Amino acid sequence: MPVPSPFHERTAKLCTSYLWKEWSGYHAVRSYDTVIDREYFAFRHAAGLIDVTPLFKFDVTGRDAGRFLARVMVRNIAKLRVGRVTYCCWTDDAGKVIDDGTVTCWAENHFRVTSNGPSLRWLETIARGFDVTIRDTTAEIAVLALQGPEARTILQKATDIDLAKLRFFRAANGRLDKCEVGITRTGYTGDLGYEIWTPNENALAVYDAILDAGRQHMIEPCGLDTLDVVRIEAGFMLHGIDYFNAKTCLIEDQKSTPYEIALDWAVQLDREPFIGQAAIRAEKARGVKRTLVGLEISWADLERLFDEEGLPPSVPTHAWRDPRPVFRDGTQVGQATSGVWSPILKKYLALATVNAPHDTEGTALQMELTVEFERKKVKAQVVPKPFFDPERKRA
Amino acid sequence: MAERYDAIVIGGGHNGLTCAAYLAKAGRKVLVLEKRHVLGGAAVSEEIYPGFTYSVCSYVVSLLRPQIIRDLDLPRHGLEILPLEASFLPLPDGRSLTRWSDWERTRRELETFSPRDAEIYPEFGKLMIHMARFVKPILDMSPPDPGSVDPRDLKELLKLGRSFQDLGPELQALKYKMLTMSAADFLDEWFESDALKGVMSVSGIIGTFLGVRSPGTAYVLLHHYMGEIDGAFRSWGLSKGGTGGVSMAIARAAEAFGAEIRTEAGVSELLMKNGEARGVVLENGDEIESKLVVSGCDPRRTLFGFVGEKHLDEETVRSLRNYKMRGSSGKINLALDKAPDFSCRPGVGRHLYGDIAIAPSVAYLERAYDDAKYGKPSKEPYMNIVVPSLTDPTVAPPGKHVMSIFIQYAPYHITEGPENWPAKREEWADGVIDVLAGYIPGFKSTILHRQALTPWDLEQEFGLTEGNIFHGELSLEQLFFLRPSPQMARFRTPIRKLWMCASGSHPGGGVMGAPGMLAAREILKAKAI
Numbered sequence: 001m002p003v004p005s006p007f008h009e010r011t012a013k014l015c016t017s018y019l020w021k022e023w024s025g026y027h028a029v030r031s032y033d034t035v036i037d038r039e040y041f042a043f044r045h046a047a048g049l050i051d052v053t054p055l056f057k058f059d060v061t062g063r064d065a066g067r068f069l070a071r072v073m074v075r076n077i078a079k080l081r082v083g084r085v086t087y088c089c090w091t092d093d094a095g096k097v098i099d100d101g102t103v104t105c106w107a108e109n110h111f112r113v114t115s116n117g118p119s120l121r122w123l124e125t126i127a128r129g130f131d132v133t134i135r136d137t138t139a140e141i142a143v144l145a146l147q148g149p150e151a152r153t154i155l156q157k158a159t160d161i162d163l164a165k166l167r168f169f170r171a172a173n174g175r176l177d178k179c180e181v182g183i184t185r186t187g188y189t190g191d192l193g194y195e196i197w198t199p200n201e202n203a204l205a206v207y208d209a210i211l212d213a214g215r216q217h218m219i220e221p222c223g224l225d226t227l228d229v230v231r232i233e234a235g236f237m238l239h240g241i242d243y244f245n246a247k248t249c250l251i252e253d254q255k256s257t258p259y260e261i262a263l264d265w266a267v268q269l270d271r272e273p274f275i276g277q278a279a280i281r282a283e284k285a286r287g288v289k290r291t292l293v294g295l296e297i298s299w300a301d302l303e304r305l306f307d308e309e310g311l312p313p314s315v316p317t318h319a320w321r322d323p324r325p326v327f328r329d330g331t332q333v334g335q336a337t338s339g340v341w342s343p344i345l346k347k348y349l350a351l352a353t354v355n356a357p358h359d360t361e362g363t364a365l366q367m368e369l370t371v372e373f374e375r376k377k378v379k380a381q382v383v384p385k386p387f388f389d390p391e392r393k394r395a
Numbered sequence: 396m397a398e399r400y401d402a403i404v405i406g407g408g409h410n411g412l413t414c415a416a417y418l419a420k421a422g423r424k425v426l427v428l429e430k431r432h433v434l435g436g437a438a439v440s441e442e443i444y445p446g447f448t449y450s451v452c453s454y455v456v457s458l459l460r461p462q463i464i465r466d467l468d469l470p471r472h473g474l475e476i477l478p479l480e481a482s483f484l485p486l487p488d489g490r491s492l493t494r495w496s497d498w499e500r501t502r503r504e505l506e507t508f509s510p511r512d513a514e515i516y517p518e519f520g521k522l523m524i525h526m527a528r529f530v531k532p533i534l535d536m537s538p539p540d541p542g543s544v545d546p547r548d549l550k551e552l553l554k555l556g557r558s559f560q561d562l563g564p565e566l567q568a569l570k571y572k573m574l575t576m577s578a579a580d581f582l583d584e585w586f587e588s589d590a591l592k593g594v595m596s597v598s599g600i601i602g603t604f605l606g607v608r609s610p611g612t613a614y615v616l617l618h619h620y621m622g623e624i625d626g627a628f629r630s631w632g633l634s635k636g637g638t639g640g641v642s643m644a645i646a647r648a649a650e651a652f653g654a655e656i657r658t659e660a661g662v663s664e665l666l667m668k669n670g671e672a673r674g675v676v677l678e679n680g681d682e683i684e685s686k687l688v689v690s691g692c693d694p695r696r697t698l699f700g701f702v703g704e705k706h707l708d709e710e711t712v713r714s715l716r717n718y719k720m721r722g723s724s725g726k727i728n729l730a731l732d733k734a735p736d737f738s739c740r741p742g743v744g745r746h747l748y749g750d751i752a753i754a755p756s757v758a759y760l761e762r763a764y765d766d767a768k769y770g771k772p773s774k775e776p777y778m779n780i781v782v783p784s785l786t787d788p789t790v791a792p793p794g795k796h797v798m799s800i801f802i803q804y805a806p807y808h809i810t811e812g813p814e815n816w817p818a819k820r821e822e823w824a825d826g827v828i829d830v831l832a833g834y835i836p837g838f839k840s841t842i843l844h845r846q847a848l849t850p851w852d853l854e855q856e857f858g859l860t861e862g863n864i865f866h867g868e869l870s871l872e873q874l875f876f877l878r879p880s881p882q883m884a885r886f887r888t889p890i891r892k893l894w895m896c897a898s899g900s901h902p903g904g905g906v907m908g909a910p911g912m913l914a915a916r917e918i919l920k921a922k923a924i
Contacts, residue, residue, distance in 0.1 A: 312527070
């Protein structure tokens with residue numbers, strides 16, 4: 001049985017659709033209404049508020065905290081200064097990705113790692129010999145994400161932290177309403193947005209304060225169905241969907257390297273040894289076999305395929321997560337693992353893992369598309385990610 | 396006369412800008428000239444009353460072509476469309492009908508009027524979408540010349556004919572019904588609830604001087620479903636910051652492709668040499684040369700205004716005179732102290748987050764047309780209302796609201812003569828507000844500011860001849876290769892090097908952008924520049 005999150009008392013009342021799902025053992029709202037339009041456009045045009053408490057959280061403290069995390073992560077966390085956040089992944093000894101998440105340096109020798117799956121044991125295994133304490137704070141800290149162009153205006157009404165100074169991927173501590181909170185300029189929507197971290201006992205007060213502040217700015221509580229749409233627009237992969245934890249994979253081919261999931265920019269190779277370093281270095285020298293890329297499905301071709309069956313074209317209203325083969329000239333070269341119709345861009349988008357050398361931008365591919373129970377191939381092109389990248393995200 | 400452009404586009408409306416953007420994208424040197432101080436033409440946002448931004452004329456974005464959004468990368472240039480959540484129909488008898496994007500919720504509402512209508516409503520929608528599939532290719536093509544022996548024209552015609560053959564006997568019959576019947580009669584074959592038929596039939600008459608019982612209006616119902624098959628899903632909406640936002644996004648895209656845009660640069664006439672358009676003369680007397688000129692103004696303003704009758708042949712003059720402009724609608728924009736509260740559905744609920752129709756019955760709409768037929772504005776008009784400030788915080792101060800009211804019929808040709816509209820304007824607007832106040836108790840005391848635009852004002856201020864919002868009526872005899880006339884149907888005019896790119900050309904009005912895109916495509920295909 002899933003458990004309620006600290007915000008449940010509020011979200012349950014608002015969730016008139018009764019559409020829930022389980023997220024890491026918590027009850028999580030899929031969408032507050034039976035259709036997701038309002039939530040989607042709130043994220044993109046106003047602000048959406050979403051409970052992301054179920055993310056796993058690990059607080060790492062102690063004299064060696066930075067050095068220890070530098071050993072775990074593909075990125076050199078030892079250099080992460082107070083008040084900064086970074087995003088990266090970590091791998092096993094063979095350089096195969098276990099999980100990805102953010103690392104925030106809240107204070108001197110105090111970091112918080114987020115992850116999609118439980119990671120305490122893995123962190124503790126590596127921690128031997130380091131002067132660190134690792135605590136699973138998942139059940140102690142409530143987290144909200146406020147995302148969208150109005151997010152700053154709304155949040156600034158409620159907090160004493162100067163948000164004009166809180167730049168992209170920065171963190172600050174302060175007060176919201178009367179509660180102590182941490183705020184990071186991060187999120188999973190690819191838009192201007194913040195995540196608010198607070199001890200569970202403050203959850204309801206913080207929720208109310210943000211919702212109140214947002215009332216005149218068209219704030220909307222949002223659920224996971226909408227988050228899945230916007231994260232694809234933002235080009236963000238999802239653990240367990242677009243790639244898998246190496247430790248739970250049954251065969252080698254199911255595992256991914258940081259390069260394969262397009263996190264090459266996060267890998268910092270030339271430094272003190274870290275887990276997977278040698279294998280990642282060898283892979284770099286050898287060449288990467290496949291990459292997670294963005295696909296844009298051709299509207300004209302999609303329309304043609306539906307027309308062949310005498311049907312008007314149809315596109316999904318929600319993000320899909322069932323993998324679909326990707327071809328080049330009839331031969332399978334990979335698979336699309338999630339896709340969505342972007343209402344803003346008017347484009348049908350997908351994230352796909354494609355074998356080299358077919359994974360370069362501009363390559364013409366095809367994706368399997370079922371029309372009227374028939375498998376067809378629709379034209380798709382490798383395009384840069386993020387698909388949607390507004391200036392306000394960083395501004 | 397130092398400058399030399401490949402093309403000058405007259406008018407910075409959304410179509411002129413779209414055409415300019417496509418031409419610039421193809422590497423042409425383009426100059427857009429806008430008479431007013433703001434871009435957008437009739438798709439414009441203006442802060443008429445301090446703190447309140449009105450979508451002065453056009454107020455919803457319906458069929459802006461997704462292809463244009465993709466081609467011009469409009470989201471990157473600031474295009475933001477907020478979807479309309481519901482369609483609310485208040486009724487004078489205290490009932491109301493709201494249609495939601497949640498179908499089951501709509502069904503429940505419809506059932507209170509007629510369980511039979513609720514049952515058949517989705518069937519009707521499905522059939523319309525299916526029909527729209529056959530009409531849609533027309534939107535994407537430059538109309539062929541039916542009298543032509545050019546193989547390319549013949550091929551296009553053949554293709555079109557074939558797609559209609561594919562319809563099958565049942566849909567063929569439906570097609571002929573839609574082409575010949577009135578919206579009201581056609582809906583009678585499906586539905587029994589007068590309220591539902593009333594509100595549905597209006598999409599057959601918007602912007603025309605026809606009534607819901609006039610033959611041929613059924614066809615226009617199809618256009619309502621076009622977005623469903625166009626990848627424009629969920630595209631009915633309000634542009635953030637007002638409709639001008641659409642124009643501004645297109646303008647920014649055009650500039651990014653290298654187009655030059657000037658405001659307060661009204662064109663007085665065409666620069667003609669050897670019967671060819673070779674540039675323009677501005678109102679300030681400046682002359683600017685170009686290889687060709689594209690007009691984003693309506694056909695009459697373009698040819699009678701910028702060219703002059705003396706340069707035109709008899710046939711052109713006659714067809715332009717016969718081209719039906721006859722504006723039939725007006726607009727009132729309001730700044731409100733608080734959100735409207737309808738007595739039939741109290742509270743500021745989600746039903747207001749969409750469009751609100753005053754169209755209680757088919758008879759009401761036909762009576763509204765009766766007034767107009769004899770040169771009078773409707774005493775009880777059809778109204779289409781939106782309150783954009785409920786969804787868009789940028790258009791009014793917190794807690795305050797803007798309301799946009801589209802009013803039909805307000806005929807350009809009133810018995811007193813159109814030039815007497817200004818004297819009647821406020822009285823007319825008072826009448827409209829009186830009708831609305833019957834639905835919203837205490838409404839009048841909440842009005843902080845009122846801007847009333849009669850068809851005369853639309854002509855004087857926005858250059859829309861006879862105040863026609865679509866640059867010519869969208870009636871069957873003025874569509875496709877008949878728009879605006881057979882000889883001018885392919886964005887060309889009788890004046891060489893003078894082209895047209897706006898709503899007076901195929902496929903017509905609405906903030907669709909299609910004429911601008913197709914004109915640019917046709918210009919490039921003809922290697923005119």
